Amino acid sequence: MPKNKNSFYIGLSILIFLTLFSIISRLIFDYQSDQQDLMNTFSTPSFEHLLGTDQYGRDVLIRISQATQLSFVLSLGITLTALIFGVTLGILAAYKGGTTDKFLGVICDILLALPGLLLVLVFLAFSPGDFLPLYLGLSLTLWIEFFKVSRAKTKSLLVEPYVESCKSLGFGFFYILKKLIIPKLLPMIFTISTFAMSTAIIAISSLSAISVGIQPPTAELGSMIVEVLPYYEEEPMLVLLPSFVIFLIVLALQLMSKRRDYA
Amino acid sequence: MTNIFYKRLFQVIIVALISSSIGFLMMHLLPGDIAMRIAAGRYGPDGLSAEIAQSVRVELGLNRPLYEQYFLSIFNFLKLDLGYSLVSGQSVIEELRVQLGYSLLLALSSFIVSLFIAIPLGIYTATTKNRFVNTIMMYLSIIIRAIPPFVLALILILIFSIWFNILPPAGFENWKYFVLPTLTLSLGLAAVSNRLINDSMNDVQNSSYFKYGRYKGLSQNITIRRHGIKNTLIPLVSFLALQSVYLIEGVVVVETIFAFPGIGHALVHAIVARDIPMIQGTILIMGLIFVFINVFVDILALYLDPRLKEKKDA
Numbered sequence: 140m141p142k143n144k145n146s147f148y149i150g151l152s153i154l155i156f157l158t159l160f161s162i163i164s165r166l167i168f169d170y171q172s173d174q175q176d177l178m179n180t181f182s183t184p185s186f187e188h189l190l191g192t193d194q195y196g197r198d199v200l201i202r203i204s205q206a207t208q209l210s211f212v213l214s215l216g217i218t219l220t221a222l223i224f225g226v227t228l229g230i231l232a233a234y235k236g237g238t239t240d241k242f243l244g245v246i247c248d249i250l251l252a253l254p255g256l257l258l259v260l261v262f263l264a265f266s267p268g269d270f271l272p273l274y275l276g277l278s279l280t281l282w283i284e285f286f287k288v289s290r291a292k293t294k295s296l297l298v299e300p301y302v303e304s305c306k307s308l309g310f311g312f313f314y315i316l317k318k319l320i321i322p323k324l325l326p327m328i329f330t331i332s333t334f335a336m337s338t339a340i341i342a343i344s345s346l347s348a349i350s351v352g353i354q355p356p357t358a359e360l361g362s363m364i365v366e367v368l369p370y371y372e373e374e375p376m377l378v379l380l381p382s383f384v385i386f387l388i389v390l391a392l393q394l395m396s397k398r399r400d401y402a
Numbered sequence: 403m404t405n406i407f408y409k410r411l412f413q414v415i416i417v418a419l420i421s422s423s424i425g426f427l428m429m430h431l432l433p434g435d436i437a438m439r440i441a442a443g444r445y446g447p448d449g450l451s452a453e454i455a456q457s458v459r460v461e462l463g464l465n466r467p468l469y470e471q472y473f474l475s476i477f478n479f480l481k482l483d484l485g486y487s488l489v490s491g492q493s494v495i496e497e498l499r500v501q502l503g504y505s506l507l508l509a510l511s512s513f514i515v516s517l518f519i520a521i522p523l524g525i526y527t528a529t530t531k532n533r534f535v536n537t538i539m540m541y542l543s544i545i546i547r548a549i550p551p552f553v554l555a556l557i558l559i560l561i562f563s564i565w566f567n568i569l570p571p572a573g574f575e576n577w578k579y580f581v582l583p584t585l586t587l588s589l590g591l592a593a594v595s596n597r598l599i600n601d602s603m604n605d606v607q608n609s610s611y612f613k614y615g616r617y618k619g620l621s622q623n624i625t626i627r628r629h630g631i632k633n634t635l636i637p638l639v640s641f642l643a644l645q646s647v648y649l650i651e652g653v654v655v656v657e658t659i660f661a662f663p664g665i666g667h668a669l670v671h672a673i674v675a676r677d678i679p680m681i682q683g684t685i686l687i688m689g690l691i692f693v694f695i696n697v698f699v700d701i702l703a704l705y706l707d708p709r710l711k712e713k714k715d716a
Contacts (some may be wrong), residue, residue: 386548
């Protein structure tokens with residue numbers, strides 16, 4: 140097991156590197172991600188095209204950096220949605236108990252009846268290739284973990300003597316929430332967020348790789364990989380580069396999560 | 403105890419409701435006249451006419467009020483009448499039966515291969531004094547876990563189909579086509595479970611019954627075999643539920659990448675082709691299998707660790 144702190148900083152620096160890479164490369168090179176140059180397909184890396192071009196002569200560097208940004212933004216949006224709903228409802232369920240708690244529990248059971256990816260596929264069946272079903276389906280799958288953990292933790296916090304005494308001293312709900320409960324939830328929320336975000340990134344790229352997610356010509360890491368598959372034998376780098384970027388993002392997120400070695 | 407089973411029964415009903423309702427919703431939300439599409443699927447675009455479409459409409463009850471159609475679709479569902487594929491015209495149940503066989507074989511063999519990799523490896527890294535091997539295995543597990551299944555599949559294709567040219571990259575004809583999909587899924591599973599077994603074996607080694615076995619003169623190997631392995635595997639059981647999620651999701655992705663004729667590939671294909679009865683059928687079958695695996699895991703966990711039963715009853 141690598142030291143927690145070290146692996147956190149390694150993961151963080153990978154993420155910072157990828158962010159800088161995708162921003163700077165788009166500042167330096169003035170190509171569009173769908174700008175074709177059919178006289179110049181599969182060109183080897185040069186000063187004009189640092190990573191060469193693909194089967195339509197599109198600049199690989201720009202496409203990778205744009206796809207990286209897309210993955211980041213989309214998975215971050217999904218994770219934040221799941222986080223906000225999950226944690227709010229989790230605290231609510233723990234605080235109210237009774238019917239509210241039962242009702243939310245039943246909703247979780249409903250959503251857990253299908254494995255996450257299948258649920259997303261059900262949504263995608265209505266309009267393959269759209270952002271919305273992808274976003275809705277993944278947020279709906281990922282909020283459950285936030286909900287369950289923050290509900291359990293809040294429940295155990297609420298019966299702690301110091302919270303009880305704070306309540307009987309007359310402090311309001313939001314004060315207790317802000318000062319006593321949320322600070323204790325934060326480390327777990329962080330761990331689940333890294334986990335949720337890497338799940339989202341894997342799901343987004345896998346779904347477009349099996350051509351039901353985001354569709355070409357939008358530069359997306361998964362669809363970029365599959366698009367060049369027919370040329371795999373001649374140009375393995377075009378397949379491996381986007382794969383490597385997905386790997387780096389997921390690895391970085393896993394290193395940052397302060398989870399144990401597995402799970 | 404009974405609580406769990408009510409929950410699972412509830413989930414079975416939910417799976418049935420979800421899959422029967424998507425069919426209905428898609429029929430009415432998607433653009434285009436569904437009777438025309440079905441008629442075209444059945445008789446080919448050449449034999450298509452307004453009368454034929456009308457006869458299909460009457461036959462399937464598409465001219466009745468919406469609520470009646472919805473109950474009819476659920477009723478047909480309860481009779482396990484899943485209808486006919488809009489693409490191939492074959493009975494959905496018949497198609498699924500064949501595809502499910504392939505998928506179950508793939509999932510099961512992946513699971514078994516993953517155990518053959520993970521159990522010896524996990525026990526070895528926990529019991530060996532060789533720190534180097536342990537570190538290597540740890541980093542290797544972290545790395546493989548960060549690779550999505552479809553990328554792992556492509557890397558294996560590059561190595562075995564393109565560089566060495568010993569295994570076919572896609573399709574299905576004989577057992578050789580089975581190797582790469584199985585390897586992809588089992589590597590992904592083993593990357594997680596070998597660390598789990600390693601940790602669990604470490605716990606067992608520090609337990610008093612294991613130490614006692616050593617003190618009374620049993621050799622390291624015999625103690626591991628007699629007292630170690632069984633206890634080490636207990637945490638793995640509760641982990642089965644998570645692994646089944648990985649397997650079902652992995653089957654969908656990996657089958658599609660390898661063009662393997664299983665149920666996951668069928669689902670993706672049906673979504674792309676908007677083959678509504680097939681989507682319904684695949685979701686139903688995969689959802690039911692998932693719930694049944696969970697029931698099985700619940701029972702197995704209770705059987706292996708009776709303390710859970712007391713806790714639940716209390």
